[in-house]
Amino acid sequence: MPELPEVETVRQTLKQLVLNKQISDVSVFWDNIIKRPQDPVEFKGWLQGQRLRDIDRKGKFLIFQFDDISLVSHLRMEGKFGLYDSGLPKPKHTHVIFHFTDGTELRYDDVRKFGTMHLFEKGQELKHKPLVLLGPDPFDPLFTLEYFYEKLQKTNRHIKSVLLDQSVVAGLGNIYVDEALYRARLHPERIAKEITFEEASRLKEASAETINKAVKQGGTTIRSYLNGQGEMGMFQQELKVYGKEDTDCTDCGTPIVKLKVSGRGTHVCPHCQPVTH
DNA sequence: CTCAGTACCTGGTTGC
DNA sequence: TGCAACCAGGTACTGA
Numbered sequence: 001m002p003e004l005p006e007v008e009t010v011r012q013t014l015k016q017l018v019l020n021k022q023i024s025d026v027s028v029f030w031d032n033i034i035k036r037p038q039d040p041v042e043f044k045g046w047l048q049g050q051r052l053r054d055i056d057r058k059g060k061f062l063i064f065q066f067d068d069i070s071l072v073s074h075l076r077m078e079g080k081f082g083l084y085d086s087g088l089p090k091p092k093h094t095h096v097i098f099h100f101t102d103g104t105e106l107r108y109d110d111v112r113k114f115g116t117m118h119l120f121e122k123g124q125e126l127k128h129k130p131l132v133l134l135g136p137d138p139f140d141p142l143f144t145l146e147y148f149y150e151k152l153q154k155t156n157r158h159i160k161s162v163l164l165d166q167s168v169v170a171g172l173g174n175i176y177v178d179e180a181l182y183r184a185r186l187h188p189e190r191i192a193k194e195i196t197f198e199e200a201s202r203l204k205e206a207s208a209e210t211i212n213k214a215v216k217q218g219g220t221t222i223r224s225y226l227n228g229q230g231e232m233g234m235f236q237q238e239l240k241v242y243g244k245e246d247t248d249c250t251d252c253g254t255p256i257v258k259l260k261v262s263g264r265g266t267h268v269c270p271h272c273q274p275v276t277h
Numbered sequence: 278c279t280c281a282g283t284a285c286c287t288g289g290t291t292g293c
Numbered sequence: 294t295g296c297a298a299c300c301a302g303g304t305a306c307t308g309a
Contacts, residue, residue, distance in 0.1 A: 002302065002303090074304085075303090076304075077302060093287090111286080111288070112285080112303095113286050116304090130304090156279080219302095262281085263281080281307105282307085285303105285304095287301100290301105292296105
């Protein structure tokens with residue numbers, strides 16, 4: 001499911017639904033999702049009795065702020081949170097349930113079981129993996145052109161691979177990287193250190209604008225992803241290249257092409273995004 | 278150190 | 294229709 005705009009939509013929705021609820025118990029059905037503390041029994045012990053005070057986000061991570069504990073959660077490819085009445089039968093792909101004292105429960109569902117959860121003492125989460133490894137969000141004032149250009153100058157990787165690197169800029173995934181590169185008129189296989197200052201500037205602005213617009217639209221819905229309230233994002237209407245292979249570029253009419261870059265399906269307009277500049 | 282490839286999982290789609 | 298191969302919005306780890 002999730003890149004930054006989808007995670008932000010989940011954050012806002014979930015905040016309306018579960019703020020101030022108190023955990024009575026936690027059930028864990030797939031231990032590998034729990035990364036810290038590693039023992040699920042200990043994990044449960046840390047959370048019992050805690051009341052949810054806020055939900056933050058950094059990059060693609062949700063940060064649930066409880067009284068004394070922070071829960072850092074990554075949804076990876078297919079993780080979803082949803083609020084339900086307790087006592088219903090456990091669906092096949094529910095792997096963690098947070099039971100609240102008011103008779104509701106927050107379920108974590110994840111078909112592929114790739115998601116992760118880390119607990120920290122409150123205020124410690126930014127000092128440890130995984131959050132400490134993250135670069136700034138695309139619209140963060142710390143994401144400056146000077147910072148970005150220097151990162152690009154230092155690597156031989158394809159530009160797409162650098163944009164996907166969460167330690168450079170946090171929150172872009174396969175959809176928004178393809179969309180940002182299209183909007184900046186850059187081919188995903190351009191070598192990062194050969195990107196000019198002017199091109200880096202275009203790409204930085206395109207990344208922030210694409211993400212900002214997607215956040216406003218509630219993210220992108222692909223297949224059947226629904227957010228915590230069952231609402232769908234609308235940004236898919238704005239997609240120019242992602243999933244548009246064999247359709248005509250809206251700017252020049254050339255058919256969009258799908259290729260593989262950095263091991264990921266990648267969508268480009270061969271006319272608007274030439275390999276050489 | 279950098280970076281491409283692989284592992285982690287399940288299920289839907291494609292193509293023979 | 295049957296079934297194997299491939300693909301999926303992500304990232305951690307391995308070893309060249």
